[in-house]
Amino acid sequence: MNVAFPSLITTLVAMGTAAAIGLIVLLAMRFLARSERSASRSRLELQRNAETLQEYSQRLDRTTRENELLIMNTIDVICSIDRDGRFVRVSPASLAFWGYEPHEIEGRPFLEFVHPDDREKSMSEAALTMNGRPAIHIQNRYVCKNGEIKVVSWSGLWSSDDELMFCVGRDSTEPERLRERLQEAHDELQQLNVDLEAFCYSVSHDLRAPLRAVAGYARMLGDELGPDVSAEGSRFLDVIQGEARRMGQLIDDLLSFSRTGRSRLTPAPLQMGALFHEVYQEVAAVNQSRRIDFEVQEPMPLVLADRALVRQVAMNLISNAVKFTGSKSDARIRVVGEPAANGLAIFTVEDNGAGFDPSYADKLFGVFERCHSEAEFEGTGVGLAIAKKVVTRHGGEIWADSVPGDGATFRFSLPLAPVGARA
Amino acid sequence: MTGGRVVEILLVEDNDYDAEMTLRALQKARLANDVFRVRDGAGALNFMFGTGNHLDRATASAPKVIFLDLKLPKVDGIEVLRRLKEDPRTRHVPVVAMTSSDQEIDRYETYQLGVNSYVVKPIEFDSFVSAITQVGFYWLVINKPVETAD
Numbered sequence: 274m275n276v277a278f279p280s281l282i283t284t285l286v287a288m289g290t291a292a293a294i295g296l297i298v299l300l301a302m303r304f305l306a307r308s309e310r311s312a313s314r315s316r317l318e319l320q321r322n323a324e325t326l327q328e329y330s331q332r333l334d335r336t337t338r339e340n341e342l343l344i345m346n347t348i349d350v351i352c353s354i355d356r357d358g359r360f361v362r363v364s365p366a367s368l369a370f371w372g373y374e375p376h377e378i379e380g381r382p383f384l385e386f387v388h389p390d391d392r393e394k395s396m397s398e399a400a401l402t403m404n405g406r407p408a409i410h411i412q413n414r415y416v417c418k419n420g421e422i423k424v425v426s427w428s429g430l431w432s433s434d435d436e437l438m439f440c441v442g443r444d445s446t447e448p449e450r451l452r453e454r455l456q457e458a459h460d461e462l463q464q465l466n467v468d469l470e471a472f473c474y475s476v477s478h479d480l481r482a483p484l485r486a487v488a489g490y491a492r493m494l495g496d497e498l499g500p501d502v503s504a505e506g507s508r509f510l511d512v513i514q515g516e517a518r519r520m521g522q523l524i525d526d527l528l529s530f531s532r533t534g535r536s537r538l539t540p541a542p543l544q545m546g547a548l549f550h551e552v553y554q555e556v557a558a559v560n561q562s563r564r565i566d567f568e569v570q571e572p573m574p575l576v577l578a579d580r581a582l583v584r585q586v587a588m589n590l591i592s593n594a595v596k597f598t599g600s601k602s603d604a605r606i607r608v609v610g611e612p613a614a615n616g617l618a619i620f621t622v623e624d625n626g627a628g629f630d631p632s633y634a635d636k637l638f639g640v641f642e643r644c645h646s647e648a649e650f651e652g653t654g655v656g657l658a659i660a661k662k663v664v665t666r667h668g669g670e671i672w673a674d675s676v677p678g679d680g681a682t683f684r685f686s687l688p689l690a691p692v693g694a695r696a
Numbered sequence: 697m698t699g700g701r702v703v704e705i706l707l708v709e710d711n712d713y714d715a716e717m718t719l720r721a722l723q724k725a726r727l728a729n730d731v732f733r734v735r736d737g738a739g740a741l742n743f744m745f746g747t748g749n750h751l752d753r754a755t756a757s758a759p760k761v762i763f764l765d766l767k768l769p770k771v772d773g774i775e776v777l778r779r780l781k782e783d784p785r786t787r788h789v790p791v792v793a794m795t796s797s798d799q800e801i802d803r804y805e806t807y808q809l810g811v812n813s814y815v816v817k818p819i820e821f822d823s824f825v826s827a828i829t830q831v832g833f834y835w836l837v838i839n840k841p842v843e844t845a846d
Contacts, residue, residue: 477797478767485796485819486713492821493720514821521819 350425350442353435358382358399361437370444372418388414388422402438403431412445424449466535477528481521488517519653523641526655530640533662538579540667542690545587545620546573548580549608552587556595565595565604573610574618575690582663583687586671589656590622590683596650597626597681617669617686624682628675637673660685704730704836706759708740708776709794710768714817718763721828727836732759737771740764741779744786758789761835766795766802774805781810788842792831 344351344364351364360379368375371386378386387395391413402408408429415423429440491513495502502510549569557565576583591606598604603625610620627645629637636642638661643654657671664671669686690696705722709715715733722728734740740762742748762780766773773793780786790812795802798816806814815831818824 474797474799477799478795481796481817481819482711482714485717485817485821485824486711488819489717489821489824490713493717518820 350440350444352383352440352442354383354399354438354440356403356436358384358396367442370417370423371415377418386415388416390414399429399438402429405431405433407431408440412449422446469531469535473528473531477524480524484517484521484524488514491517523653523655526653526659527640530655530659530662533582533585533659534666536582538582538666540577540579540688542694542696543576543578543580543583544573544696545576545583545610545618545687546571547696548584548587549591552584552591553606556588556592560595563595563599563604564602565598565606567606569608570610573620574612575694575696576618576687577690577694578667578687579663582666586660586663586685589660590685593656593683594622594624594626594681596652597628598624599650600627601625612689613686616689618689619684619686622683623680625680628677628679628681629673630677631675634673634675638671702730702757703732703759704761705732705832706740706743706762707731707733708737708762708764708768708773709733710735710765714765717821717824718828721825722832724825725829725832727829727832735769737768737773737776740768740776741771744780744789745783758786760790760839760841761832762789762791763794763831764791766793766806774802774809777806777809777811790835790839790841792835 346366347364348366349364350367350370352367353361355361359382363375363378368378371378383399384392384396395411395413398408398411398413408427411427411429412424413427415425417423424445425442426445427440427442429438431438491510495507495510498506546569553567553569557563557567594606595604598606605625607623608620609623610618613619627650629645633642638657639654640658641654642658643652661671664685664687667687669688671683671685673681673683675681705727707715707718709718719728719731719733722731732743734743738748742750743753744758744762746753764773764776768776771779773795777791777793780789780791787810791810792813792815793802793806793811794815794817796817803814813831813835815827818827
């Protein structure tokens with residue numbers, strides 16, 4: 274047992290060793306087989322990668338070629354500038370634009386070509402772009418080889434990988450010239466407006482003062498003469514005063530007409546029904562002896578208009594209607610509003626008053642145009658001219674019709690307020 | 697020279713006819729006893745500050761009201777108003793701007809400067825007289841002024 278025991282151990286060890294070796298061999302063979310498979314897979318992948326790379330390379334070539342063609346053919350100015358502010362590459366269009374040969378421009382500081390007055394601004398803009406803030410619509414002037422000055426509008430960005438600033442510029446010489454001309458015309462117009470304002474100021478001031486003296490001294494003369502003045506003399510004094518007053522009214526109306534054309538338009542949603550009622554109340558208050566059947570047909574469309582100005586239109590039309598129905602015992606005024614085509618609303622003010630000769634319908638809206646004598650109906654003939662100016666400035670129209678002796682109908686259009694708007 | 701004379705209304709008016717009509721209106725209302733008239737802005741400032749030809753005037757006795765035309769020769773009305781309202785000696789004196797024409801810009805500017813009233817002179821004589829009478833009556837009779845400058 275003692276002898277047999279070690280041999281048993283030996284046998285067991287030998288058997289174990291054989292099994293271990295077998296296992297190792299088996300594992301090694303399996304590993305080799307797997308390596309073989311993976312190697313062939315790697316080969317395949319490598320091949321595939323090479324194909325992809327080639328495809329990329331071809332695509333890159335194509336893109337580069339296309340970009341190159343684009344740069345070569347674009348009419349805009351394209352260039353790259355290094356950190357020292359020197360032109361590195363300049364597109365053919367840029368050369369043609371400035372009139373230089375490549376060797377005259379490449380490697381030169383771009384500032385040399387910038388108009389002296391714009392150099393400082395251009396330098397600081399370039400510095401900002403080089404610090405990473407892309408340039409958008411930076412404008413400066415360049416002096417071409419032939420001395421011509423051209424305005425260029427730039428966009429640019431800095432590429433830190435390339436250490437280059439890439440710039441695209443557009444010739445803005447003509448747009449800039451037009452803009453300047455427009456600005457000049459605008460300034461001129463504004464100056465004219467200021468002059469007109471000053472003129473109106475002095476007209477209203479300087480013309481009113483003598484009129485006040487004419488009216489005042491006629492009256493004081495009447496007071497001085499007292500009961501000694503004859504009936505005829507008294508009538509003469511009344512005429513002087515009345516005419517002075519009328520001229521004062523003319524001056525005021527003319528100024529108001531001139532102001533209507535120049536004042537700023539501030540449109541907002543506007544309730545026309547309420548406006549017509551408000552205006553009628555005001556007119557009725559100074560015509561208390563009159564009995565008038567006044568009606569505003571509600572609801573009225575909401576318009577987008579300047580309240581203060583449109584109020585003048587309503588005031589002129591309503592006071593005209595009240596004035597021209599003066600001789601009627603059954604005076605009637607109707608106001609109607611309805612939406613029409615083209616985003617407009619049409620308002621109608623209709624009366625049964627004296628009316629006018631329809632062949633003068635066009636003349637009605639001119640300044641100082643009157644269809645009736647001063648003795649029949651007083652007025653300066655400016656009210657409808659103001660109304661027309663207001664309506665026209667809103668993009669609307671005003672027109673009138675009448676059957677003489679049987680009333681007049683005035684219609685005007687104003688832009689409708691947007692759907693959902695509220696006054 | 698105004699010396700020790702008490703002036704209730706200082707009328708600053710370059711137009712002789714306007715001045716005469718204003719005086720007549722004030723006379724009718726029995727408010728014209730102590731009116732002093734100057735023809736331009738410089739005269740108004742001299743009167744109020746006791747300078748120029750008004751060296752003898754005691755600035756302490758200020759008028760109860762100044763009727764100030766806005767369009768004046770030499771120093772215009774707005775400038776007169778500015779100088780009066782800037783100075784602590786004259787700031788308390790009521791100033792009524794009297795103008796021939798109503799200008800939004802004038803109205804805005806005068807009120808900004810502290811005008812006490814803004815009146816457009818009517819063309820019609822009755823309205824003119826009525827405006828002057830009402831303004832005069834209000835500032836001379838109804839309104840209570842500061843007696844002396846601070």
